[in-house]
Amino acid sequence: xxxxxFDVNELTIAKAFNLLEEGKVTxxxxxxxxxERIKKLxxxxxxxxxxxxxxxxxxxxxxxxxxxxxxxxxxxxxxLSIKDNILIKGHxxxxxxxxxxxxxxxxxxxxITKLKKEGAIxxxxxNLDEFAMGxxxxxxxxxxxxxxxxxxxxPGGSSGGSAAATVCxxxxxxxxSDTGGSIRQPAxxxxxxxMKPTYGLVSRFGLVAFASSLDQIGPFGLTVEDTALxxxxxxxxxxxxxxxxxxxxxxxxxxxxxxxxxKFKIGVPKEYLLDGLHPEVEQNFKEMLSLLxxxxxxxxxxxxxxxxxAVAVYYIIAPAEAASNxxxxxxxxxxxxxxxxxxxxxxxxxxxxxxxxxxxxxxxxGTYALSxxxxxxxxxxxxxxxxxxxxxxxxxxxxxxLLVTPVSPxxxxxxxxxTADPLQMYLxxxxxxxVNLAGLPGLSLPSGYTxxxxxxxxxxxxxxxxxxxxxxxxxxxxxxxxxxxxxxxxKEV
Amino acid sequence: MGIDIKExxxxxxxxxxxxxENEGITYSAELSKILxxxxxxxxxxxxxxxxxxxxxxxxxxxxxxxxxPFADREEILKNAxxxxxxxxxxxxxVKAPQGS
Numbered sequence: 001x002x003x004x005x006f007d008v009n010e011l012t013i014a015k016a017f018n019l020l021e022e023g024k025v026t027x028x029x030x031x032x033x034x035x036e037r038i039k040k041l042x043x044x045x046x047x048x049x050x051x052x053x054x055x056x057x058x059x060x061x062x063x064x065x066x067x068x069x070x071x072x073x074x075x076x077x078x079x080l081s082i083k084d085n086i087l088i089k090g091h092x093x094x095x096x097x098x099x100x101x102x103x104x105x106x107x108x109x110x111x112i113t114k115l116k117k118e119g120a121i122x123x124x125x126x127n128l129d130e131f132a133m134g135x136x137x138x139x140x141x142x143x144x145x146x147x148x149x150x151x152x153x154x155p156g157g158s159s160g161g162s163a164a165a166t167v168c169x170x171x172x173x174x175x176x177s178d179t180g181g182s183i184r185q186p187a188x189x190x191x192x193x194x195m196k197p198t199y200g201l202v203s204r205f206g207l208v209a210f211a212s213s214l215d216q217i218g219p220f221g222l223t224v225e226d227t228a229l230x231x232x233x234x235x236x237x238x239x240x241x242x243x244x245x246x247x248x249x250x251x252x253x254x255x256x257x258x259x260x261x262x263k264f265k266i267g268v269p270k271e272y273l274l275d276g277l278h279p280e281v282e283q284n285f286k287e288m289l290s291l292l293x294x295x296x297x298x299x300x301x302x303x304x305x306x307x308x309x310a311v312a313v314y315y316i317i318a319p320a321e322a323a324s325n326x327x328x329x330x331x332x333x334x335x336x337x338x339x340x341x342x343x344x345x346x347x348x349x350x351x352x353x354x355x356x357x358x359x360x361x362x363x364x365x366g367t368y369a370l371s372x373x374x375x376x377x378x379x380x381x382x383x384x385x386x387x388x389x390x391x392x393x394x395x396x397x398x399x400x401x402l403l404v405t406p407v408s409p410x411x412x413x414x415x416x417x418x419t420a421d422p423l424q425m426y427l428x429x430x431x432x433x434x435v436n437l438a439g440l441p442g443l444s445l446p447s448g449y450t451x452x453x454x455x456x457x458x459x460x461x462x463x464x465x466x467x468x469x470x471x472x473x474x475x476x477x478x479x480x481x482x483x484x485x486x487x488x489x490x491k492e493v
Numbered sequence: 494m495g496i497d498i499k500e501x502x503x504x505x506x507x508x509x510x511x512x513x514e515n516e517g518i519t520y521s522a523e524l525s526k527i528l529x530x531x532x533x534x535x536x537x538x539x540x541x542x543x544x545x546x547x548x549x550x551x552x553x554x555x556x557x558x559x560x561x562p563f564a565d566r567e568e569i570l571k572n573a574x575x576x577x578x579x580x581x582x583x584x585x586x587v588k589a590p591q592g593s
Contacts, residue, residue: 106568199548213547242554243547312531323508330509332581337574343584344509352511360510364520365527367508368496378531383544385537390545422523423530439548464549
């Protein structure tokens with residue numbers, strides 16, 4: 001048992017911040033307690049690719065100094081973890097790929113600059129599917145992460161390390177990236193809140209690119225309030241990302257408090273209640289609909305007729321963009337180099353040895369979809385169907401304020417269960433992918449547990465730049481549900 | 494819609510990936526299955542539908558063309574596999590002249 005004046009399992013960013021402000025705890029003590037937990041727990045969970053105790057403690061000390069000198073910061077002294085595809089200057093960024101095993105980031109990502117400005121401190125970098133390509137963290141080039149609720153199951157992916165670290169309180173929150181569900185699905189599988197903001201709300205400068213028309217950085221939190229705070233800190237216009245939006249965003253944390261009693265018109269897409277939906281997922285989702293009605297919201301069925309094409313569209317567009325983005329790993333400017341007899345052979349060998357199976361599969365798929373003779377049949381066709389998928393949502397948002405769906409068609413699956421069949425793995429993203437294709441904000445809220453104690457999640461989707469409404473509804477539901485999210489495994493730590 | 498091994502190797506060459514024979518066979522089977530799944534898109538009528546390349550479109554942002562020196566040139570170069578006098582070194586790409 002810990003000897004600290006606080007119970008780590010009870011901490012949130014908001015609570016830890018109050019303790020720090022009241023002088024009841026120092027950031028140094030907080031960082032020490034969380035590092036101790038990582039030491040004890042992470043050999044089982046394997047959420048981290050990089051932890052640097054000395055670095056963390058020196059940041060904590062600095063935060064304590066700043067506080068003593070009267071400096072302010074909304075995250076001053078709060079320890080967070082960061083997905084290892086986001087650059088923190090002077091520290092490794094590997095994307096869980098052997099090709100970047102020795103890469104040291106020469107600059108800070110925009111979101112890191114923002115977090116540092118508010119005084120956050122970093123515990124380390126979290127595991128992911130290589131280059132964020134995957135739904136289980138099993139595609140990591142180093143090792144898979146385990147689900148803290150059941151070590152035989154996956155934590156989801158690709159940001160599985162961030163989700164697992166957050167629910168284990170190895171860091172009081174985290175940043176991940178979401179290209180087709182990579183924040184929302186692991187958040188759901190691990191029982192924490194995870195949000196993919198509207199495309200353009202958060203700068204991707206310093207995020208290693210996977211599929212540029214889909215990638216978004218977003219926060220993981222133990223509560224909706226923490227998630228809203230992190231989003232508020234990292235959002236904003238950045239001239240270094242040409243897709244960064246110039247919009248005035250309200251204070252998300254303030255909106256939550258103001259919106260406690262707001263009633264919404266909520267749509268339920270009938271195409272999401274498909275055959276093959278796990279019975280416990282379906283049961284839980286129906287309970288959520290009853291709860292929404294009980295809270296006074298209007299719930300109505302709507303239609304998103306092109307839903308069934310979303311996975312096919314995504315697995316053409318995302319690999320096509322990835323094939324282009326990953327062309328930069330050529331063994332010349334950075335990353336792994338394997339010598340060859342000439343330049344071409346050096347390229348081919350470096351890439352063959354550096355990339356893992358799934359990354360190569362997607363590069364091949366994307367190259368094929370863009371190659372002469374197939375561009376129109378695949379890439380262009382998919383981009384047109386993408387228009388229809390987006391239009392479905394725009395039509396729906398003429399009638400309703402928000403949409404709700406399950407996050408994943410199944411509870412967390414077992415390690416190895418889907419690795420042999422790539423298509424089965426792809427289909428597990430069926431509820432999260434359409435949101436990226438349309439660029440909408442989506443949030444995963446813990447909504448209950450299966451009979452065997454595995455977390456389930458509800459997805460809340462909003463119209464473009466209605467991130468505040470998404471958070472407001474999540475906050476209302478969180479209060480009404482008042483679930484605890486402490487995995488049995490961490491109670492003994 | 495299938496993709497045979499010969500085509501797999503062609504794609505791998507375009508993508509600058511060396512493939513072993515086993516990988517060629519595996520990718521041919523896996524990619525064929527995935528491409529089969531994609532064929533469902535053919536049932537959607539799209540002749541009048543414009544493509545979407547970005548979920549949200551706004552005007553291309555312009556800025557002044559100013560030089561902003563990057564402070565840590567060395568930090569960037571440190572990541573290179575091979576350097577010479579501040580330049581990236583690659584295997585020789587020119588042939589030696591005849592008779593030399």
